[in-house]
Amino acid sequence: MSDLRELYQEIIIDHNRQPRNFYEMEDATQKIDGFNPLCGDRITIYLKVENGIVEKASFKGTGCAISIASASMMTDSLLGKTIQQVEAVFEKFHQLITAAKKPETTDELGKLNVLGGVRNYPSRIKCATLAWHAMHAALNQESDTVTTE
Ligand code: ZN
Numbered sequence: 001m002s003d004l005r006e007l008y009q010e011i012i013i014d015h016n017r018q019p020r021n022f023y024e025m026e027d028a029t030q031k032i033d034g035f036n037p038l039c040g041d042r043i044t045i046y047l048k049v050e051n052g053i054v055e056k057a058s059f060k061g062t063g064c065a066i067s068i069a070s071a072s073m074m075t076d077s078l079l080g081k082t083i084q085q086v087e088a089v090f091e092k093f094h095q096l097i098t099a100a101k102k103p104e105t106t107d108e109l110g111k112l113n114v115l116g117g118v119r120n121y122p123s124r125i126k127c128a129t130l131a132w133h134a135m136h137a138a139l140n141q142e143s144d145t146v147t148t149e
Contacts, residue, residue: 007118012114021058025046031044031045032044038126041062041064041130043130054078066124090136134146
């Protein structure tokens, strides 16, 4: 039980119930669909990047609590950041979720740290990283669809 409490912290439940930046962006410069077939999470990420800075970030879609909360918190965390800063956060977040051992310093991730509990639930890792992989691919214009498989 204590482990499940670690996974579904209050802030995750809150972001799932009331996702931030949950809208279709008309003037997005980047748009990408992400799909996690393992869980059925489908999320579209919208970004508006101007002069190398993320002016707006939003998402739409359906999925489990972890995927929605992660996308919601991610879009919040990207606002006003340069592409380089975004890439740095992406790397750090990826480490937080997937590294066998929790990274020493994750202070710069702020509230994103609450998603760190996912590391103990391998089947949920792709839920937590779906939005991030989609965002990463969108910024690097790798494709217009990302799946976690
Ligand atoms: Zn999921």
